[in-house]
Structure formats: C-alpha cells, structure tokens
Amino acid sequence: MEKTGRPDQAALFHFQGILLNYLILTHGAGSNRNAPLLVAVANAFASAGTEVLRYDLAFRQLRPHGPPRPGDAERDRAGLREQVLKAREKKPERVWLGGHSYGGRQASILAAETPGLVEGLLLLSYPLHPPRKPEQLRTAHFLKLETPALFVHGSRDEFATAGELKQALDLIPARTQLIEVAGAGHDLGRDREGLALRIVEAFTAL
Secondary structure, three states: OOOEEEOOOEEEOOOOOOOOOEEEOOOOOOOOOOOOOHHHHHHHHHHOOOEEEEEEEEHHHHOOOOHHHHHHHHHHHHHHHHHHHHHHHHOOOOOEEEEHHHHHHHHHHHHOOOOOOOOEEEEOOOOOOOOOOOOOOOOOOHOOOOOEEEEEEEOOOOOOOOOOOOHHHOOOOOOOEEEEEEOOOOOOOHHHHHHHHHHHHHOOOO
C-alpha cells in the first residue's frame, strides 16, 4: 500500500510485519521521486518486505524543474542524512540508501563521509564521468567507501563504459557487485519491473 505525505515529501510504502529493512531511494539530476524507475524499484522492495521512502532531494524540493546548481550537493547530502536518522528512529535492523545517477553519487559520498551510517548502497547508473569526458572521474571518495554497494549499469550508458566502471569498483574497499543491463542507456531500459526484481534479489544477497 502506498501512503503519500505532503507534496514536498516522499511516498512511503508500508507493509505488515516486523520492520527489518528500510530503503531511502532518491532520483537523478533531471528527475524527482516519481521517476518510473524509482517507482518500480520501490514497489519491488516493498513487495519483498522492505519499507521504502522515495525522497526528493533538497534541490528538487526548492525547484520543481531543472538540474542541481553549484553548491546544492552539500545540502542534498544533509537532507539524505536527516532521512537516515529518521529511519533509525523506527528501529529497523538495516537502513539502506540508494539513488539514480546524481542521487546515487550523493548517497555514496555521504556513506564515504560517514562510515557506518547505512548498511548498504544501491547505485543505479552511477555517473562515473560526464559524457565523452572519461578523464573527469568521480571516484575520489571510492577509496573511503566502506559500505557494501550494488551498482546497476546499462551497457550503453554514456556516463561510463562497463570496463571503466569495473576498474573504478576495484578502488572500493567494501564489497561490491555489478548488474549489467544489456542494451540499456542511462535510464536502464524499459523493462523496469523485471530489472527491479533482479535488483532486489542481488541486493538482499549482497
């Protein structure tokens, strides 16, 4: 069952039973919490017994359209941290943090800055570098990342080749796993429901 809060907040998916896992899931630079991929992933996790918060980052709460601006990232991470602390109040066994593209990048930076903040990361289409600029790697924090992470990557994603991403994952001291989606771009393709089931299976076994 979906329960929607105030317009500037995210949708919560509730289930009956003991709260074992809680996932905070956020969006990319050009989207919001209602992105079809996030909805599909949230539904799949909720069906498997995880409570999921689809969360609008701080920049999106301030501006309904457009990408984040310089200086937004720190505020976006602060908002994610606040949601993690709120999730801890529910006393789940595990809190997980995830996001698509920009949202996943901010989630991973936050986890690297605060070891032990969450028990796992779900990183959808991690933007390893800007398109056609492979020299501008966004991996400085990978060396400090001690949180297990599942990366989901489309084989046609312009933000990284599969080879580039695999090489970058070697920098991470924590346990990692990679799901490659054949033929998919940065949006990870149209079979969202099928992919979401693969993600849940792989992530819960991480």
